[in-house]
Amino acid sequence: MVLNESQVIGPTTEDRYSPLVGSTSQVESPRYRCPVVSCHQSWYRHSADETIPHCPIHDLVLIRDSKGA
Numbered sequence: 001m002v003l004n005e006s007q008v009i010g011p012t013t014e015d016r017y018s019p020l021v022g023s024t025s026q027v028e029s030p031r032y033r034c035p036v037v038s039c040h041q042s043w044y045r046h047s048a049d050e051t052i053p054h055c056p057i058h059d060l061v062l063i064r065d066s067k068g069a
């Protein structure tokens, strides 16, 4: 039996996020995105120790994407 993880995880971890780690330590990684609406830069924060990056295009700090939270 093969479980399709992409269907089990739910809507917040969709898109191109692939759990390459392959462990069950996956917590809810909050997604951050560029505040520019038309910009599609996004990033998942996997650890509270990680610094929120800037959008490489607009040089703006990514904001928490509240959708699906």
Ligand SMILES: [Zn+2]
Binding pocket: 034, 035, 036, 039, 040, 041, 055, 056, 057, 058, 059
């Ligand atoms: Zn941007």
